[in-house]
Amino acid sequence: MAPLTDDTLLITDPALQATLEISKAAREQAQTVVDVFEKALKDAASSPGGAIPAEVLQQISKQQKLLMTYLAQLRGLHRNSHLKLRKTKTQSLESKHQVDSLHLQLQNLYYEQRHLQGEIAACEGFEHTYQSLPLIPVEDFLAQHPELANNEDMDENALMVARINHERAEREALEQQRLELQRRKTKLITENKKRREDLANLDKDLEKFIDAAKPIQKMFEKVA
Incomplete structure (x- = not known):
């Protein structure tokens, strides 16, 4: 072995x-x-x-x-x-x-x-819709909000958010004005419609009055 x-x-x-x-x-x-x-x-x-x-x-x-x-x-x-x-x-x-x-x-x-x-x-x-928003120029925005111009924490993104919020606030205010004008327009249209109806009723009443006065007129014509 x-x-x-x-x-x-x-x-x-x-x-x-x-x-x-x-x-x-x-x-x-x-x-x-x-x-x-x-x-x-x-x-x-x-x-x-x-x-x-x-x-x-x-x-x-x-x-x-x-x-x-x-x-x-x-x-x-x-x-x-x-x-x-x-x-x-x-x-x-x-x-x-x-x-x-x-x-x-x-x-x-x-x-x-x-x-x-x-x-x-x-x-x-991705091209977001905010990139095509008709925002006011940066200079005009900062002129309206001078407190943001000297803010050290205001970077590009924060500035864009502030501009979008400003645009939203402006549009909401304009929308409120539009709704108020629409309300006033509706009210005026209703009032005008009511006045036209009143005038039409008045015309009918005058026609009835004239028709009712014609016999009297004829009677005065005979007397004369």
């Missing part, structure tokens, strides 16, 4: 190191049993009776028991290694599933990131 090499020095797992040590001891013990048995056979062949002495048989039995002890230890270590290997495979499979799940989550995050970047780019390139 070939001797163990120094490659075992690369193994750092305590259980595997113990297995290799017991395996080496079992191999050496098996070789010892073989050597003792061969020597006993040779001695028996050269002796007159050709029998192996009892003390030699006892020594061989002792060496065999020691070998069986090593083999029992090897079987136990092999069983433990097998169980540990199954546990390691299970843990490796679970770790692989976790890595696959994390990788899938990472891909989803990359997809969400690209989607959000596209949405941001679309928002940045």
Whole structure:
């Protein structure tokens, strides 16, 4: 049998190191049993009776028991290694599933990131209606609101918001004026309609009065 090499020095797992040590001891013990048995056979062949002495048989039995002890230890270590290997495979499979799940989550995050970047780019390139609002010039606005001209917190965005609010306030005021004028117009139209109806009724009354006075007129004409 070939001797163990120094490659075992690369193994750092305590259980595997113990297995290799017991395996080496079992191999050496098996070789010892073989050597003792061969020597006993040779001695028996050269002796007159050709029998192996009892003390030699006892020594061989002792060496065999020691070998069986090593083999029992090897079987136990092999069983433990097998169980540990199954546990390691299970843990490796679970770790692989976790890595696959994390990788899938990472891909989803990359997809969400690209989607959000596209949405941001679309928002940045979107032409909002406020850009086409007929706002008054900045100089005129600041002239009407000098308190904003010296405001250090008034950046470009804040200034645009203030101008839009100003435009909204002006439009709301104009809308109120328009509604008031519309209300007054409606009232005048109603009053004019009422007056036209009154004049029409008056015309009818005059016509009735004239028709009723015609006989009297004719009577005065005859008297005259």
